[in-house]
Structure formats: C-alpha cells, structure tokens
C-alpha cells in the first residue's frame with residue numbers, strides 16, 4: 472500500500488478561532504453598534520441581545536475550544552465596557568476579562584487579544600470617532616489602561632481589527648455605523664485608524680517590551696473581469712490599492728501610494744511599528760470598469776459566475792470560496808514586505824449554515840497555507856472565523872460562520888462536522904490523506920494531486 476501523504480505544519484504553529492466582543496458577549500448597550508441596532512439598521516431586523524452569552528459564560532465555549540485542542544484563541548475587549556464614560560474606568564469589566572483570560576491559560580490556550588474590533592463607546596462616537604484625528608488620544612489612553620491591567624495575562628496584541636473594513640463599510644458603503652457614503656472621509660478614517668495603531672504600538676512596546684504587537688488588515692482581492700482590458704485592469708488595481716495594498720504600503724513605509732498620497736498625510740513613525748502581519752482573508756471578487764459608478768472609483772464588482780459560494784447575506788454577498796486567494800495574499804504580503812515579519816492568519820472563514828462546503832473549504836485553505844509555508848513564507852498561526860455562530864454585524868443571525876451551530880434563543884450548541892475536522896487537524900498539527908478522504912474526498916486530488924489547488928494561474 473502506498474504511504475499516506477501528510478501536510479505537516481511547523482512545530483508551535485498556533486491553531487485557534489477568532490471572535491469579537493460585540494458579536495459574542497451579549498448585553499453590550501454602550502457602543503455605537505447597539506445604537507445602530509436600536510435604530511433598526513440590522514438587515515434582518517434583529518439585535519445582538521445576549522449574543523453567545525460570553526459575558527456571563529464564555530468559559531463553556533472555551534471548553535469546546537479546548538476539546539478541539541486549540542492552542543490559541545483570539546477574542547476582543549469591549550472598550551465601551553472598560554471605559555463606559557470618558558475617563559471613567561470600570562474595574563468590574565476588567566475583572567471579567569481577567570477571569571476569561573485566566574480560564575484560557577488554565578486550558579493551555581494562548582489568548583490573542585484585540586483591543587478594538589469595530590465597536591466604539593457611544594461617547595467616543597459622539598465626539599466624531601476616528602473621523603477626527605484629535606480623538607486618537609482617547610484610544611491610546613484606553614489601550615494604555617487595558618494593557619497595564621492585563622499584561623500579565625496576555626502577550627500578543629492585535630491593536631485594531633481591519634481598519635480598512637471599519638472605514639469602507641461605515642463611511643463608504645453605509646452598511647456599518649455611522650452609515651456614511653463619502654470616499655474622502657473613508658480614507659481619512661482609514662488613515663487615522665492606522666495612525667492610532669502606530670501610537671498604540673509604541674505605548675504597548677514600552678509597557679511590555681516582549682509582547683507581540685500588530686494589527687490585521689482585511690485582504691479582499693479584486694481581479695479584472697477581463698484580463699485583456701486595460702480599463703478593467705486599472706480599475707481593479709486602483710480598488711486594490713484603495714482597499715488594502717495602499718494601507719499595507721503605508722504601514723511599512725509611512726507613506727500611502729499615489730493616488731492616496733494626494734489626499735492623505737503620511738503616517739508618523741509607521742516603519743517598525745508591527746511585529747507581525749495579521750491577515751484576514753475571506754474571498755475575492757471580479758471588477759469591471761463602469762463609468763456609471765463613480766462612488767466606487769468607476770469599478771463594478773461581481774462574483775465569478777459558476778463559482779462555489781458562501782451563503783449570501785442580505786447586504787453583503789460573502790461570495791466565492793476561493794482557497795487559492797489565501798495563497799496569493801500570503802505570497803503578495805511576503806513579497807511586498809520583503810519577508811520582514813512573521814504572518815498570522817488572524818481570520819479566515821466561511822458562511823455555510825448547512826456545513827456542506829465548509830469542511831472542503833477549510834481543508835483547501837489550509838493546504839494553501841501549507842503551500843506558502845513550504846515555500847518559505849513564515850506563517851505562524853491560523854485562526855478560523857469563528858468558534859460558535861455569532862452576531863454577524865449588519866447581517867444579524869442571518870449568516871453562520873461557526874464551527875459550532877448556535878441557537879441564539881435557547882443558547883443550545885451543536886458542533887458541526889467542521890468542528891471535529893478542525894479538532895483533528897489541531898491535534899495532529901497536520902492534514903493527512905486519510906483525514907481528507909473522510910471529510911472531503913473531493914479535495915483529495917486538489918490537495919495531494921498535481922494541481923496543488925490552483926484553479927488558474929493568476930500572477931501574484
């Protein structure tokens with residue numbers, strides 16, 4: 472019998488899931504998302520309510536992560552709990568976070584803590600939030616306080632989750648609060664969030680010199696509808712620059728590329744202000760030149776026809792399941808940054824309520840991570856989005872990303888097949904042919920065959 476083929480991951484590789492406070496905790500009534508929900512903006516008409524009940528009992532879900540032999544877990548702190556009114560600190564909220572982090576340590580799960588994941592205290596939003604550069608100091612003050620009080624329990628910080636999603640969804644696409652549609656403001660918010668990261672980085676570095684500090688960007692690839700069309704190519708290139716590659720360049724050099732640099736000031740002290748690249752990757756889209764769409768820089772986005780899809784939401788179509796895109800993103804970051812830092816996949820996931828595409832999708836994405844690692848790209852961890860179904864922002868409970876199904880009414884949890892698959896991968900720190908054969912036989916050829924998962928050779 473032929474020897475089993477196995478993709479082994481490096482020793483010490485971090486395996487976990489990612490989550491965010493507002494999506495899981497429940498009872499958050501003091502941030503701008505709560506107000507947005509109250510104003511009826513959630514497309515399903517729902518509210519986050521008790522969410523996954525983590526404020527009262529995150530520990531029972533941590534136990535599920537432990538059963539899956541996850542060695543890390545990414546969660547976020549809710550600024551609006553820690554600083555409910557400007558300059559007022561809630562020590563009981565910190566105690567709750569201390570209890571959660573302590574519980575994770577007890578289970579030998581390394582906490583990865585995000586300091587800002589889309590939510591702002593209402594008082595901060597009322598001052599103009601991150602649209603006003605002068606407000607960065609409030610964020611930095613909160614970070615200083617949080618890190619000072621939690622640094623004995625965490626040494627891996629994500630300062631800000633996806634500055635680009637926060638800016639574009641809230642200030643251009645109007646799907647997130649404050650629901651604006653203004654490109655110039657969008658770009659300033661992006662720039663201010665990135666500057667906020669830089670300032671937070673140096674504060675944490677002083678407080679905790681040995682900590683790993685970074686942030687994550689959302690890498691959403693846009694490919695030209697017609698490779699041969701110069702207009703499609705240039706509009707795809709510009710949208711890519713606006714959404715993610717311009718931000719990466721600014722993070723590395725302090726300067727945004729043209730045309731962003733014509734509108735945005737440089738970032739002060741940016742070079743060197745990250746210990747790792749946090750990579751959030753979900754999908755790609757095609758884009759075609761469309762002079763009737765100036766709001767999106769003359770590009771019309773669409774999903775590749777005939778592709779295997781995530782479950783769509785009402786406002787966001789989560790689009791194609793495109794594993795090769797993860798490889799492309801890792802490779803491009805590595806190349807553009809000359810391999811200067813380790814990479815962590817801080818988020819990658821699939822909306823699939825029936826769990827009939829997720830096992831194969833998960834395996835194929837991980838095979839792409841493995842391929843990147845085998846080519847020398849220092850990827851050090853993978854965080855699946857998410858552990859249990861959680862409140863999906865503007866989509867409410869309408870789309871389900873969890874390894875574990877959650878009924879928000881009864882709080883009952885039912886592990887999906889993907890949960891046991893992920894558990895087996897984490898336990899083995901590897902993906903074997905036998906495992907793929909059991910969970911997603913259709914992926915055997917893609918993962919272990921000669922095609923190596925590349926559906927078509929798009930240059931990275």
Ligand code: BGC
Nearest residue numbers: 491632633636689751856863
């Ligand atoms: C966000 C998560 C969100 C996920 C799925 C990510 O961009 O960080 O909060 O739930 O996408 O939409």
